[in-house]
Amino acid sequence: MPPLKRPEKATIVMLAPRRALMAAQTDILVVGGGPAGLGAALGAARAGAEVILCEQYGFLGGNATAALVNPFVSYYTQHHRRETPGAITFFPTDHGPGDPVISGVLADLITRLVRVGGIIPPSPETAYTVPFDPEAFKAVADDMIDEAGVQLLLHCFASDVFREGDCIRGVVFETKSGPVVITARLIIDCTGDGDIAALAGAPFEVGREEDGLVQPMTLYFRMAEFRKAAFGAYVKKHPDQWLGVHGLWDLIRKAEKEEGFDLPREDILFFGTPHEKELSFNCSRVVKVLGTDVWDLTCAEMESRRQNRKIAAFMKKYVPGFEESYMVQSGATVGVRESRRILCDYRITSEDILGAAKFDDVIARGTYPVDLHNPEGKGTVLVYLPPGESYDIPLRSLLPKDFDSLLVAGRCISGSHEAHSSYRVMPICMATGQAAGACAALAARSSRSVREVPAREVQEELIRQGANLGRNRF
Numbered sequence: 001m002p003p004l005k006r007p008e009k010a011t012i013v014m015l016a017p018r019r020a021l022m023a024a025q026t027d028i029l030v031v032g033g034g035p036a037g038l039g040a041a042l043g044a045a046r047a048g049a050e051v052i053l054c055e056q057y058g059f060l061g062g063n064a065t066a067a068l069v070n071p072f073v074s075y076y077t078q079h080h081r082r083e084t085p086g087a088i089t090f091f092p093t094d095h096g097p098g099d100p101v102i103s104g105v106l107a108d109l110i111t112r113l114v115r116v117g118g119i120i121p122p123s124p125e126t127a128y129t130v131p132f133d134p135e136a137f138k139a140v141a142d143d144m145i146d147e148a149g150v151q152l153l154l155h156c157f158a159s160d161v162f163r164e165g166d167c168i169r170g171v172v173f174e175t176k177s178g179p180v181v182i183t184a185r186l187i188i189d190c191t192g193d194g195d196i197a198a199l200a201g202a203p204f205e206v207g208r209e210e211d212g213l214v215q216p217m218t219l220y221f222r223m224a225e226f227r228k229a230a231f232g233a234y235v236k237k238h239p240d241q242w243l244g245v246h247g248l249w250d251l252i253r254k255a256e257k258e259e260g261f262d263l264p265r266e267d268i269l270f271f272g273t274p275h276e277k278e279l280s281f282n283c284s285r286v287v288k289v290l291g292t293d294v295w296d297l298t299c300a301e302m303e304s305r306r307q308n309r310k311i312a313a314f315m316k317k318y319v320p321g322f323e324e325s326y327m328v329q330s331g332a333t334v335g336v337r338e339s340r341r342i343l344c345d346y347r348i349t350s351e352d353i354l355g356a357a358k359f360d361d362v363i364a365r366g367t368y369p370v371d372l373h374n375p376e377g378k379g380t381v382l383v384y385l386p387p388g389e390s391y392d393i394p395l396r397s398l399l400p401k402d403f404d405s406l407l408v409a410g411r412c413i414s415g416s417h418e419a420h421s422s423y424r425v426m427p428i429c430m431a432t433g434q435a436a437g438a439c440a441a442l443a444a445r446s447s448r449s450v451r452e453v454p455a456r457e458v459q460e461e462l463i464r465q466g467a468n469l470g471r472n473r474f
Contacts, residue, residue, distance in 0.1 A: 039432070071129040216373050219334045
């Protein structure tokens, strides 16, 4: 069943004018209910604003639940060390001791997930990664939004901005009830792809400078009925073949020789989950596709499912401990690492990341390394921050150029291709979302534009909400 081909010649047709239901007015409209959107909605509500959160799926969580991206990567400072051969922890072994640099909404979410048994909390044993149950995540996110008084609309896809003259007043959503419009004093784009900012006319970048290629897409999947003892016995005999979360090079070569197995990445990569007999696989890799192109997305979904079937079959046939295992679930959507990066008042660079840059208008912090998956095929490059260090994300990187009532949060904030490979991860997205929500709420309740809100006010509100902006700085 081939995917629909892209038209060879673009033929543009005019659509008839249409009506839409004016569904609501609010202080803050958050578009996208992933980690950034969850952070933004709660950050704005906790600052006293009336908030509406709109999400295209039937549940919150974004990549964490729809794409099954798991676990949360470490948001602790690192003292990077050599990986431990033969370790069967199913968590990284190269982290070293550290301290958290993100708190606030993320810490609240983790605490609630611990209470319901839906997460393994960060610790040296998990290398401060945080594996979670996606179903528990959905339920806890619902509770947090409900308790904060945030109004929620699911199953609505943002298709356009609503204008009055030259001003952006709201967003148009496509729904089963027909098109609806929600207006707001301020809008926060948490779509991941910068959809609202792009529709509004904000400038953006895509891909790396030399050729515009973005990082590959991956469709995560989970395998159940894994037998750790049998896998551990294999690793004990072949300690050089497993480094905590990745490896199996000899078995991959054997499968290549015997049946032409073609793994799309350099090795097998999987992580532990809260369930003893279940693992989360990050192994498919689809290159030269863009997450804002419907034809590319269709091809990526089909190709990644094809890859995952072969990977799961390889695990069952060749890897001890997986003989009775099966693929229990793959993501409802392919995981998109990179698409648009909206140009804002400040553009974060790899030098900022690796130099542990500090900014007077810091609103979030990160520790994750520059993590570049080869846009053309196999290979992954990791470049770490200095030991024990973190970098700041400035408020300016959330403010699109020439817009006073629009903010961005999550992976579409302003930065280079290389910098984006660090700040795109879910804990940092949630932190930038909370900051965008706090800033928007402060602007709304005092009838100011987002640029008229001093960074110091945003910082004070974030600290009041429990955010971590660095010790001895405020």
